[in-house]
Amino acid sequence: xxxxxxxxVIEDHRLLHQVTVQLLRDQGHHVTGFFCAExxxxxxxxxxxxxxxxxxxxxGEDGLSLARRIRASQPATGIxxxxxxxxxxxxLQGYGSGAxxxxxxPLDPAELLAALSALSRRLRPALSEACVVDxxxxxxxxxxxxxxxxxxxxxxxxxxxxAPAQTLEFWQVAQHLGQSEGDFSKGSxxxxxxxxxxxxxxxxxxxxxxxxxxxxxxRLCVPLLID
Numbered sequence: 693x694x695x696x697x698x699x700x701v702i703e704d705h706r707l708l709h710q711v712t713v714q715l716l717r718d719q720g721h722h723v724t725g726f727f728c729a730e731x732x733x734x735x736x737x738x739x740x741x742x743x744x745x746x747x748x749x750x751x752g753e754d755g756l757s758l759a760r761r762i763r764a765s766q767p768a769t770g771i772x773x774x775x776x777x778x779x780x781x782x783x784l785q786g787y788g789s790g791a792x793x794x795x796x797x798p799l800d801p802a803e804l805l806a807a808l809s810a811l812s813r814r815l816r817p818a819l820s821e822a823c824v825v826d827x828x829x830x831x832x833x834x835x836x837x838x839x840x841x842x843x844x845x846x847x848x849x850x851x852x853x854x855a856p857a858q859t860l861e862f863w864q865v866a867q868h869l870g871q872s873e874g875d876f877s878k879g880s881x882x883x884x885x886x887x888x889x890x891x892x893x894x895x896x897x898x899x900x901x902x903x904x905x906x907x908x909x910x911r912l913c914v915p916l917l918i919d
Contacts, residue, residue: 696721697812698917700741702732702758703774704751708799712745715801716808729753740853740918741769742815743808748775748786756789763790765856768915770811774799822915823896825849834895844869845888852902852912861909885910 699716703709704727713725724741726732728751744762748755759771773791775782786794792814793807823834830841832849841849848868852858860868862881869884871877885902892901892914901914 697742697808697815698722698740698919699724699743699745700732701725701745702727702729702750702755703745703747704728704749705747708747708797711801712799712804715804716745719805719808727751729755729758732758740766740850740916742917743770743772743811745772745774745804746791748773748777748782756785759786759789759791761856765854765858767857768815770815772804772807772811774804822917823892824917824919825853826919828919832891832895834892834897836897837895839891839895841888841891844884845891848885848888849892849912849916850918852910853916853918855912858912858916859905859909860911865909 699721701709701712701716701723703712703725709725709727713723716723730752744759746755746759750758755773755775759773762769762771771791772793772795773786773789774795774797775786776797778796783794792811795803795807823832825832825841825846827846827850830843830846832839832841848865851864851868852860855864862878865881865885869881871881885904889900889902893899896914898914901912903911903913905911
């Protein structure tokens with residue numbers, strides 16, 4: 693079997709939620725279930741799925757809005773949208789929001805697994821070249837080796853991975869580094885980011901894996917998975 697994917701299932705129907713999560717786990721994947729977009733947002737920043745299965749009609753923020761946010765922050769991720777609304781207009785809205793595949797309810801397990809397999813063929817080449825953060829032991833692994841991460845480095849990497857366009861402004865970086873607005877130090881920030889950049893370069897082989905953006909902040913420039 694290929695390496696398992698980290699999958700988030702966002703579905704508010706309890707029985708369908710349970711069945712979908714178990715189906716994907718039975719295929720060997722790491723699956724976390726959520727009942728609404730807000731639950732996903734509340735999850736620790738160390739959780740960055742490879743693929744999302746999203747119900748369109750969620751309570752609170754709907755699936756279309758959630759898919760747009762995910763696509764903006766994680767352009768390479770996989771998104772499967774599931775819904776009972778199957779008109780052409782609904783399907784076009786789903787694809788327009790960033791969905792890769794639009795599946796109708798009632799959901800056929802075989803069709804979901806086939807869609808997952810198709811998306812995996814696109815995802816896996818990028819995943820094989822990605823660096824991986826093992827948050828349980830604060831370790832960063834990549835094609836060229838592995839290094840230990842300090843707690844603030846782990847927070848910052850996870851923050852960059854989840855941010856729209858993998859970019860954080862200076863004040864957001866300061867928050868991940870544990871600096872309040874009152875004791876914000878640009879010099880201290882640059883030193884810490886430089887250390888993290890060296891570690892990421894060491895394991896990825898990339899020359900400039902964290903790019904400095906003039907008067908703005910920093911951007912992560914290599915694929916990164918959070919385990």
